[in-house]
Amino acid sequence: MATISEGLGAIDLVSAVDEGAPLLGQQYEDRGQPRRNETFPDGQAFQDVPSPYWAGETSPLLLPWWKRPSVLWLLPPFVLFTMAFGGSMVPKINLILTMICRQYLSDKAVQNPNFQFMPVIMGADNPQCQTPEIQALVARFSLLYNLVTGLLAAFTSPRLGELSDRYGRVRIIALATSGLLLSEVITVVAASRPDTVSVNWLLFGSMLDGIAGSFIAAIALTHSYAADCTPPERRSEVFGYFHGVLFTGIAAGPILAGYLVKATGTLLSVFYASLACHLVFLSVLLLVVPESLSPHRQMAAREKHRAAKETASPRSIGRALRKANVFAPLRVFYPTGEGTKSAVRRNLLLLAAVDATMFGVAMGTGSIIVLYGEFMFGWGNFESSVFMSVVSTSRVSALLILLPLINRLCRPRPDPARPRRPGSDRLDLIIIRVAVAFDTLGYLGYALALKGKVFMLSGAIAAIGGIGSPTLQSGLTKHVAPDRTGQILGAVGLLHALARVVSPTALNLIYSLTVGKATPTVFFLLTGTFCLAFVLSWFIKPHVSLDGPDRDDVQGEEGVARPVYAD
Numbered sequence: 001m002a003t004i005s006e007g008l009g010a011i012d013l014v015s016a017v018d019e020g021a022p023l024l025g026q027q028y029e030d031r032g033q034p035r036r037n038e039t040f041p042d043g044q045a046f047q048d049v050p051s052p053y054w055a056g057e058t059s060p061l062l063l064p065w066w067k068r069p070s071v072l073w074l075l076p077p078f079v080l081f082t083m084a085f086g087g088s089m090v091p092k093i094n095l096i097l098t099m100i101c102r103q104y105l106s107d108k109a110v111q112n113p114n115f116q117f118m119p120v121i122m123g124a125d126n127p128q129c130q131t132p133e134i135q136a137l138v139a140r141f142s143l144l145y146n147l148v149t150g151l152l153a154a155f156t157s158p159r160l161g162e163l164s165d166r167y168g169r170v171r172i173i174a175l176a177t178s179g180l181l182l183s184e185v186i187t188v189v190a191a192s193r194p195d196t197v198s199v200n201w202l203l204f205g206s207m208l209d210g211i212a213g214s215f216i217a218a219i220a221l222t223h224s225y226a227a228d229c230t231p232p233e234r235r236s237e238v239f240g241y242f243h244g245v246l247f248t249g250i251a252a253g254p255i256l257a258g259y260l261v262k263a264t265g266t267l268l269s270v271f272y273a274s275l276a277c278h279l280v281f282l283s284v285l286l287l288v289v290p291e292s293l294s295p296h297r298q299m300a301a302r303e304k305h306r307a308a309k310e311t312a313s314p315r316s317i318g319r320a321l322r323k324a325n326v327f328a329p330l331r332v333f334y335p336t337g338e339g340t341k342s343a344v345r346r347n348l349l350l351l352a353a354v355d356a357t358m359f360g361v362a363m364g365t366g367s368i369i370v371l372y373g374e375f376m377f378g379w380g381n382f383e384s385s386v387f388m389s390v391v392s393t394s395r396v397s398a399l400l401i402l403l404p405l406i407n408r409l410c411r412p413r414p415d416p417a418r419p420r421r422p423g424s425d426r427l428d429l430i431i432i433r434v435a436v437a438f439d440t441l442g443y444l445g446y447a448l449a450l451k452g453k454v455f456m457l458s459g460a461i462a463a464i465g466g467i468g469s470p471t472l473q474s475g476l477t478k479h480v481a482p483d484r485t486g487q488i489l490g491a492v493g494l495l496h497a498l499a500r501v502v503s504p505t506a507l508n509l510i511y512s513l514t515v516g517k518a519t520p521t522v523f524f525l526l527t528g529t530f531c532l533a534f535v536l537s538w539f540i541k542p543h544v545s546l547d548g549p550d551r552d553d554v555q556g557e558e559g560v561a562r563p564v565y566a567d
Contacts, residue, residue: 069229069292071238074222075245077284081177082249084277085215087257088184091270092202093142095191098122099199100137101129122194122267141199145206147501151326152210154497157217158329161224161490165483166301168293169225172486174285176221179212181282184275191268213493216500219246220493224486227477228292233414235477236428237407239470244399247466251392301483329491332484343544347423348479348488350540354432354533355472356495358439358465361526364503368511368522369446369459376519377452387456395463403467406431422545424475432475433537435468440530447523479545 098120105117105128118128164172186205190197213221223239230238257270333348373379373387411427442462449455473492477485507522514521 067290069225069290071226071229071241073289074225075241077281077289078222078242079245079249080277081218081281082246083253083256084184084249084274084281085180086250086253087260088187088253088270088274090254091257091261091267092187093138094267095122095187095194095271096141096145096199096202097129097134097138098126099190099194099197099202100141101126101134102194103199104134104137122191143505145203146504148203149206149210149214150497150501152207153214153216154494154501155326156211157213157220157493157497158487158490160213160217161220161486161488161493162329164221164224164486164490165293166298166305168291168298169221169228169486170285170289170291173218173221173225174282176213176218177278177282177285179209179214180218181275181278182212183209184271184278188268188271188275191271214497216493216497217490220489220496221486223473223477224489225292227474227485227489228482231414232474232478233411233425234407235474236431236471237404239474240399240403240467243466243470244396247392247395247399251388251396297483304483326494329487329494332480332488332491335480341544343541344423344479347540347544348476350536351424351472351476351479352492352495354436354537355469355476355492356499357529357533358436358469358472359496360499360503361439361443361507361529363500364507365522365526367504368507371511371515372446372519372523373452373455375515376449377455379452383452387459390456391459391463394460395466398464398467399470402464403431403470406467421543423478423543424540426542428471428475428478429537429540429542431471432468432540433534435465435471436530436534436537437465438462439465439468440527440534443523443530444527447520447527475540 102120105120109115109117118126120126120129160172160176183205186201186208190199190201190205219242222242226238226242227235257273260269260273261267263269333352334345335348370384370387373384377383379387406427411425439462442458442460442465445458445461446455449458473489476488476492480488507526510522510525
């Protein structure tokens, strides 16, 4: 037996060696046969062993611990990444407000020489900026800013996911992070010279961020990395860690940013700190984090992509238009051809639909919930802050404590001697249904709450539903071959990017039309949406996955590759 580190745990494998295999092996034509030792041009030996347990990664033999891929390499720097993202959100809004306000008042003074105004100080209250005209300009600019980032990210995120299948996760995560880094550089320049730099430069920063995939692509790619080095039955747990770290960073970032502004007396310090966090994250990615995809899988994916291009139809205008179609990556949720099944298509579509619904509601209701509490219960900043703290604590506790406990206590320990059944298991489906039920109860509570404490309790209940998202995304990866992980999570990123644009716009419109008349309407509509998602979740079937040439070492068959490390 040889023991290897896999994700956050260790598993035992039976070693078996067979000499003389070709470089790429016969992974599709000779399925059921064990893969073999391989040597790459750099002299690094790779060993594959037969195991019906998990069609996981092919990894270097005799690698030292600091070169073995693990989510533990990515989680600590990911905290900095999420705190930088969360901490700069409010200061960036204030920066936009300051720059637009200065420009508006200056233009007004040019038109009317008798017009006088108080200086606009960055980070101050600036009551002269709290006018309907300036607020409307800021709202329109913020909408345009988010549209540019969201639409560009919707186009690039799935393509980055596909590239990561062929060229490795780490370098593509670094590429996605570089967009945020460049955007922060532009923000620092704008914040340090607000009198000479136009606010439109921030739009250019949002364009660079969107072209690189933005925050959405970075999250999808980190999940792809985690999927590479985590057994399927633990993926929802590990994805939950990333979601927990994400919400921890988003919750802690603004608090730390507030203390930083108080200590330094300037809003600019937050942008410098955010820039430093992105630089550290990028440096750790390029210098420390080991690649999770072996040369074997990267080369196999490139060869497969090259063969697909050779068999594709000749270049034409129609083909170019299909390739430029922003929705084309969503075809991964409806695979056709040899080895595909209607059950797989149904599962993929339903998992993606429920996940997009949960993400879209979470993105679209953040500001509405706070505004509703202030309107209905007379909350001020203190009560709203307490509410957000309760919701964040409930969500993070569910992701970092409850979900791992459920997986450890309720999921049977895998038997390496028996083949693992493919697709989502029954525990995954139970977690998804329970999560949607908690969301449904929480949003119904929002709609029916007559007291602030009941509203706060409803928020804590809805937050527990956060365990559904990592389980849904891990379930998607279990339905496709390992060489499609980046592609399918990239398509999830496309849905998330679209939801990031559409959901807040639609929900804020509904709230603006019903507030003061039938104020809870938006929450009743969302309760109905979650009820529909709950019904749809019962049509997801356990233990189905692709079973054809696109499936690399199908579960339940002999010859699944596993990494082996020397003691």
